Amino acid sequence: MNNIKLKINGRIYEVKVEKNYTLLYVLRDMLDITGPKEGCGTGDCGACKVLIDGQALNACTTLAVKCEGKEIITIEGIADGPNLHPIQESFVEKGAVQCGFCTPGMVISAKALLDQNPKPTRDEIKKALNNNLCRCTGYVKIVDAIEDAAQKMRGDNHE
Ligand code: FES
Ligand code: FES
Structure with missing residues (x-):
């Protein structure tokens, strides 16, 4: 030991x-x-x-x-106390929380990506999720959520 x-x-x-x-x-x-x-x-x-x-x-x-x-x-360390991280908020708002089992790993991959690349293209987002398997509904909402979170984190105007 x-x-x-x-x-x-x-x-x-x-x-x-x-x-x-x-x-x-x-x-x-x-x-x-x-x-x-x-x-x-x-x-x-x-x-x-x-x-x-x-x-x-x-x-x-x-x-x-x-x-x-x-x-x-x-x-567990991504949120700021009781406040969700913008990536978590966007996952909820965009309906990207799917089976729940894979979501923590997706959020972690998104965080690593956005910390290094605040304005990724959809292809770059998909590439960052290469090693996150989702077998339920596909990745469209997840990519939407990460794009949305990137905008929030950059402080861009956002509806
Ligand atoms: S449990 Fe670690 S990659 Fe699947
Ligand atoms: S999010 Fe878990 S299988 Fe799709």
Whole structure:
């Protein structure tokens, strides 16, 4: 066992982990941070995405021991207290919250994208969602929501 410190949503957690524990296991099963979901467990669906130093990465294929000293943000850390993040607001307003299981991962991918590229094209948004599988209704409303959130975050005029 290794004692490690992880910084998650601004708070430091000390955990005892084996070298092969995934970040997703530590978040969900050890720390009860259950926003990141376990879909495939093999890096294919994006339901477990978290921000690690600003990059949207799959927690199911990331080893917890590799995350020491990094800034981890889960969906729980995206909102500002009781206020939803503009991306979350736009997902709700545009009807992009679909099955719910995939949504946290989509919001995380959107956040990583918009932090790096405040004015993405629809194609760039679709590319950022490449690793977020949705099998229910497709991506149109999700892309609409991210475009809408980008406008809000830039402070553009917005109906
Ligand atoms: S659960 Fe991690 S990518 Fe599917
Ligand atoms: S949002 Fe989960 S399958 Fe479409």
